[in-house]
Amino acid sequence: MSRPAPAFLPRYSPSETRYDTMEYRRCGRSGLKLPAISLGLWHNFGGDTPHELKRALCRSAFDHGITHFDLANNYGPPPGSAETAFGDILATDFAGLRDELIISSKAGYKMWDGPYNEWGSRKYLIASCDASLKRMGLDYVDIFYSHRFDPETPLEETMGALDHIVRSGRALYAGISSYNAERTREAVAILRDMGTPCLIHQPSYNILNRWVERDGLLDTLDEVGVGSIAFTPLAQGMLTGKYLKGVPEGSRATQGKSLLPEFLTAENIKRLNGLNDIAQARGQTLAQMAIAWVLRGGRVTTALIGASKVSQIEDCVGAVANTDFTSDELAAIDALAVDDNMINLWSMSSEDV
Numbered sequence: 601m602s603r604p605a606p607a608f609l610p611r612y613s614p615s616e617t618r619y620d621t622m623e624y625r626r627c628g629r630s631g632l633k634l635p636a637i638s639l640g641l642w643h644n645f646g647g648d649t650p651h652e653l654k655r656a657l658c659r660s661a662f663d664h665g666i667t668h669f670d671l672a673n674n675y676g677p678p679p680g681s682a683e684t685a686f687g688d689i690l691a692t693d694f695a696g697l698r699d700e701l702i703i704s705s706k707a708g709y710k711m712w713d714g715p716y717n718e719w720g721s722r723k724y725l726i727a728s729c730d731a732s733l734k735r736m737g738l739d740y741v742d743i744f745y746s747h748r749f750d751p752e753t754p755l756e757e758t759m760g761a762l763d764h765i766v767r768s769g770r771a772l773y774a775g776i777s778s779y780n781a782e783r784t785r786e787a788v789a790i791l792r793d794m795g796t797p798c799l800i801h802q803p804s805y806n807i808l809n810r811w812v813e814r815d816g817l818l819d820t821l822d823e824v825g826v827g828s829i830a831f832t833p834l835a836q837g838m839l840t841g842k843y844l845k846g847v848p849e850g851s852r853a854t855q856g857k858s859l860l861p862e863f864l865t866a867e868n869i870k871r872l873n874g875l876n877d878i879a880q881a882r883g884q885t886l887a888q889m890a891i892a893w894v895l896r897g898g899r900v901t902t903a904l905i906g907a908s909k910v911s912q913i914e915d916c917v918g919a920v921a922n923t924d925f926t927s928d929e930l931a932a933i934d935a936l937a938v939d940d941n942m943i944n945l946w947s948m949s950s951e952d953v
């Protein structure tokens with residue numbers, strides 16, 4: 601699917617007001633603050649998207665105080681191309697801004713041929729981190745993650761690789777993604793013993809996917825002092841105004857990617873309309889309410905959104921203006937929000953014990 605690219609963009613100078621409205625939240629018990637909203641480059645940053653659109657999305661995010669950009673080795677398509685594109689943006693639009701940016705990458709999913717191409721071995725994680733740095737033209741990333749729990753590799757080896765990546769200066773902080781509460785506790789303890797605290801956990805979490813509550817992960821993170829970055833806070837776009845009347849052409853659900861059209865049943869669309877009514881009564885768009893809901897109460901450090909249009913980023917950052925909910929609003933949301941494990945495509949990692 602081709603998307604119109606903005607006309608050639610002039611030279612970038614970041615907005616002078618970029619730090620005026622965004623909230624910055626401490627990540628667990630660390631010294632690092634993250635913006636309440638972060639931008640992920642999973643979709644819309646591969647070879648199927650015009651480069652000028654990628655530049656426009658990154659510029660808009662930064663202009664609105666989004667200092668954190670989240671990547672992974674395999675983001676594309678093809679895998680690696682999102683990091684290459686972001687490296688280009690770092691060298692052009694974001695040149696001179698490195699100290700204002702938090703850049704993360706991850707390894708865990710299939711990246712190249714052969715037996716050392718995925719999961720959590722030291723061999724794969726360190727090689728992958730080096731390749732990510734090269735693609736982005738960076739000396740270091742701010743956060744490097746184990747992208748998923750590996751049931752076959754000793755956790756000591758995976759955490760040892762993260763410790764090495766931090767000690768060798770390739771990353772400033774270590775993180776884990778889609779680990780369940782029990783494995784998180786173990787991983788955090790191993791890292792702590794090695795002298796490299798776990799900064800952050802990256803789980804999927806949104807109104808329709810509440811495994812982190814069921815599993816006790818959010819309680820565990822509070823207890824061990826680790827921050828969290830909730831990915832797919834919009835359920836890949838379902839929790840926006842986009843699907844209220846069905847599935848529009850060009851949306852992610854029509855692209856044969858990760859948002860399966862079968863998630864958008866008539867019953868789910870009815871629920872989305874109910875949620876939209878609650879959002880409107882709060883004076884928010886559905887996307888803004890969905891992000892605010894993830895951020896409510898301060899347990900989640902930052903909501904990790906994706907975007908295919910600059911206007912979506914402009915809408916989403918408005919969520920920060922109101923992240924408080926009355927108990928009646930929360931109850932009304934709960935009544936419509938059936939926790940749907942089907943949309944949690946990452947449950948294999950957190951269910952592995």
Ligand SMILES: NC(=O)c1ccc[n+]([C@@H]2O[C@H](COP(=O)([O-])OP(=O)(O)OC[C@H]3O[C@@H](n4cnc5c(N)ncnc54)[C@H](OP(=O)(O)O)[C@@H]3O)[C@@H](O)[C@H]2O)c1
Nearest residue numbers: 640641642831832834835836837840851852905906912915
């Ligand atoms: N750790 C992991 O295993 C993992 C897994 C998945 C994702 N992630 C991270 O999480 C990031 C976000 O994932 P995601 O893109 O699925 O998140 P999302 O924020 O739930 O969905 C983003 C999509 O929602 C739509 N959208 C966003 N804002 C909108 C608005 N204001 N109005 C209407 N539609 C809007 C767009 O869909 P359209 O494209 O249809 O316009 C956009 O592409 C990824 O980029 C990645 O960094 C991590």
